[in-house]
Amino acid sequence: MNEGEFMRQLGRYPVVRKKTHCRVQWNDMYDDEPSAQPASSGIFLPAGQESVIKATDSVEDALEKFLAPYFSSQEAAKIQRELNKAQRVFVSSLSLEDVNDLCAQFVSSK
Structure with missing residues (x-):
């Protein structure tokens, strides 16, 4: 793969490259005009699963719904445990200073 091909592929995923990609996605979820929002590209939600995960779902419920098509319930439970460990770490x-930076992102965002 040459540099041009790499840059073209990298350009397909602009949200992932941002330092605050989770915050950007969360803020975009509550746009004033939801009909103007494009459908999911399948990067973060599998195609056809957009309507299953609701904004009111807890992180655990959303993760379980996301993993269900791909993993058994035992594997999904193991993934959730590992995610909880990684989050605690x-x-x-x-x-x-990191906490202040995170708080500043949300205070200035809306």
């Missing part, structure tokens, strides 16, 4: 590694 990540949160415990945050410094006060």
Whole structure:
């Protein structure tokens, strides 16, 4: 793969390259005009699964619904446990400055 092909492929996923991609997705979920929002590209939700996961679902419920088409219930439970472990490690590694930066993103966003 040459550099041009790499840049073309990289350009297909602009949200993933942003440092705050989770915040950007969350804020985009509540646009004033939901009909103007494009359908999911299938990067974060499988095609056809957009209507299954609701904004009111908890993270655990949404993850379970997302994983259901691809993994058995035992595998999905293991993935959820590993995600919880990784999240605890990540949160415990945050410094006060990191927490302030995260809070500033949400305060200034809307």
